[in-house]
Amino acid sequence: MSERNSDMxxxxxxxxxxxxxxxxxxxxxxxxxxxxxxxxxxxxVTGENNMHFTELLQLNVGWDTILTNQFNEPISLCRIIKGMRIDAWFSASMTRSIPPQSNGYRIVAFLPAPSIRTLTDRVAYTDPASGFLYTGNPNNIADQIRFVISNRTQLIDQSGNAISLDSFQPGQLVRVEYGDFQTDSIPPQTPAFLVQVLTF
Known part of the structure; x- marks a missing residue:
């Protein structure tokens, strides 16, 4: 991926x-x-005599618009905020309004790298079919965190060897590295970057 100039x-x-x-x-x-x-x-936009002008365009986002981050992972529209950079593919048919509008086909948002948090807790249970690992109190959903396990999550044992999600057992002490954002759901949900078994 080429470097992105944040000033231009x-x-x-x-x-x-x-x-x-x-x-x-x-x-x-x-x-x-x-x-x-x-x-x-x-x-x-470059005009006459090599003068540069800034133009505005409204991209309409519908259910058919593909929204991803720079790693081609699906995102919601609310993850895109003012000041971010995006790449977009959209219809050449535009309205004559000010600003003009066009229907977006695909939008790639360049999200900032998340800060990494670390948690040490016990496994409440796992859901390998859905790709979830829960930590916290197994008897109290309000005292749990649901970690999303993707193909980018590193799962390792005490020695650093790769293991599968179904290798984790309730009660095991684990160290989880995860992003500094989570949903407002109960339990809160966030993607895990690394999960390591500390004790059996």
Missing amino acids: RGTITQAGDIMQAQNVLVEEVNTPDSRTGYILISYL
């Missing part, structure tokens, strides 16, 4: 009926349900 607004190019915006700046996001809505972007 990106540009828009056209290939047939599809427009592509690269490294454009998010000016505003509006979503009623965290999945649909619109993103207002600004981008650079």
Whole structure:
């Protein structure tokens, strides 16, 4: 992946009926349900005498719009905020409004790397079919955390050897490295980056 210049607004190019915006700046996001809505972007246009101008465009986000982060993982629209950079593919058909609007096909948001937190706790239970590992009090859902285990999560035993999610047993002491964001659900949910068994 090429380096992204955070000081320059990106540009828009056209290939047939599809427009592509690269490294454009998010000016505003509006979503009623965290999945649909619109993103207002600004981008650079080169005019006469090599003068540069900033233009605005509203990308409408529907249920068919693909939303991912830079690792091609699905995200919700509410994860995209003002000041972020995105790449976008959208329709060449635009409204004549100010700013013009177009329907987004695919949007890739360049999310900041999360800060990593570390937790040492006991395994409450696992759900290998759904890819979850729960820590905390097995008898109190309000005293648990649900960790999302993906193919990017490192699962290791005491010696550092790779193991599977179904190798974890209730009551085992584990160390979990996870992101500094979590859902407001009960129990809260967050992706795990690493889970290591400390004791059997």
